[in-house]
Amino acid sequence: MSNQMELNASYVHPHWRVTLQDSGLNAMSDWLALDRTLVDEPNRRGKGISEVFQANITGPDHHEVTVYIKYQRNYQRRSLLHPLVGQSTLYQEYKALMRCWQAGVPVAEPLFFAASTEGEDRQAMLVSLDLKGFESLDRIDPGSLEEGRRQVLIHDVAATVRLLHEKGLVHQNLYPKHIFTAWHEQQQRYDVRFIDMERCRPHYQRWRPRLRDLDTLARRAKHFSALDRARFLRTYLGSPLSQGKGRFVVSRLSRHLKSA
Known part of the structure; x- marks a missing residue:
């Protein structure tokens, strides 16, 4: 997939779409506005940063659930297909999660993905359900x-x-x-x-x-x-x-x- 496809990529879990809309969780800024806790020290690559947060939201059954929010800004990995600008590792993980879901391979359940660019500023976010009881x-x-x-x-x-x-x-x-x-x-x-x-x-x-x-x-x-x-x-x-x-x-x- 090209970098342009990455910039336009977005995903919302179909069973969570209405719940997230009702909770006002429609964009990366909405998730970043939640009361959240940083899980580990941020990873840095050049001018880029990658962070993982834990937060609680209300699920479709009206019970509180824990989610993990992975957020990256200008955190790119170069490859043979993307030697100059690189590609966000979250976009790579999002594609892998979708492959696994389609193939029936059990993984942490993704709720939300988005990627955006403004000039040279590139952001990506992946939100997954906590594996409660695991x-x-x-x-x-x-x-x-x-x-x-x-x-x-x-x-x-x-x-x-x-x-x-x-x-x-x-x-x-x-x-x-x-x-x-x-x-x-x-x-x-x-x-x-x-x-x-x-x-x-x-x-x-x-x-x-x-x-x-x-x-x-x-x-x-x-x-x-x-x-x-x-x-x-x-x-x-x-x-x-x-x-x-x-x-x-x-x-x-x-x-x-x-x-x-």
């Missing part, structure tokens, strides 16, 4: 889980990563802190969602980009045992690690780890 994978102590539930966690995370890859997408920043899970007691399973999708892209090669995701996750999930990782790979592959596909992936992943 916990990031890096904050889960696998040793504190009963064995059966621990196996369910590994199975459900592996199946969701496989779904992402089978839909022709790679995360490219697949750290445990970017995988959120919530336990459903009645269904006896975990709901798994991905966040921070700004680097998510379609992949056109069968294994190399997928292996990079698996490598990143394996290196960062140090609190999981070797047995846990083997179970993860068996579920991800859908076959024993001793068989052809399993041997291939394990050998390639080992080689990739050595070259990382």
Whole structure:
């Protein structure tokens, strides 16, 4: 997509459109006028700034909900397609979220996106629902889980990563802190969602980009045992690690780890 398409891009969640209009949340300035809390120290790139805020708004059911507001001003990333001006990372994340939604890949739910330009001043905003009741994978102590539930966690995370890859997408920043899970007691399973999708892209090669995701996750999930990782790979592959596909992936992943 061109930079001009980015400047004209906007989105409002269809189920939230009336609620946001009634709340006067129609433009970036409306969201910035909310009583909000800065989540982390702002990121800066040259003259640009990127900030994340937390705020509460009223949902369609008239209950208060928490949202995260990502806001950028002149925060661009250059690429081969956009070598001069660059492209806002929020626009990249917005496109990735839309790809995931259309493909049925579970992610943090986007409510609002807008981008604008005035002269050389470029702004972008992405608002997403808080994952209430979810916990990031890096904050889960696998040793504190009963064995059966621990196996369910590994199975459900592996199946969701496989779904992402089978839909022709790679995360490219697949750290445990970017995988959120919530336990459903009645269904006896975990709901798994991905966040921070700004680097998510379609992949056109069968294994190399997928292996990079698996490598990143394996290196960062140090609190999981070797047995846990083997179970993860068996579920991800859908076959024993001793068989052809399993041997291939394990050998390639080992080689990739050595070259990382």
